[in-house]
Amino acid sequence: MRVADQDSLDGSELVGQVSPLVLVAVDTTSNALVRTLFILAQHQNIQEKLRLGITEARIKRGDPAYEELASLRYLDAVWGETLRLHPPFFYLIRTTSADTMMPLSSPIKGFNGQETSEVLIPKNTTITISALESSCNPD
Structure with a gap:
């Protein structure tokens, strides 16, 4: 999907939007990972379904590379839902x-x-x- 020219960001605006995310990426990534693990500990059924999906992927292809992990739809859904409910920044x-x-x-x-x-x-x-x-x- 292409954004209309009047709605697109120029280079300096793009840097302004991305810079805060990059600067806090280390803390936000570790916090998001801990939050995801905590939620999985609270919801054993989701944890089990996720474990089963990852185990099946490992049986088929061995230890999955990043691209293969990223293609696991349920893992992506769990990660996305965690970030939706607990965004790495509040405002x-x-x-x-x-x-x-x-x-x-x-x-x-x-x-x-x-x-x-x-x-x-x-x-x-x-x-x-x-x-x-x-x-x-x-x-």
């Missing part, structure tokens, strides 16, 4: 570089009684985005 802080109309997931009623489905975010507005709330919101 991101960003500042708008231009006036932006932000679409809302559902319409809201303004003070004037009219419904709107987007909100103006003025240039240089600091926005805090909750990774935990956005990943656990059923909508």
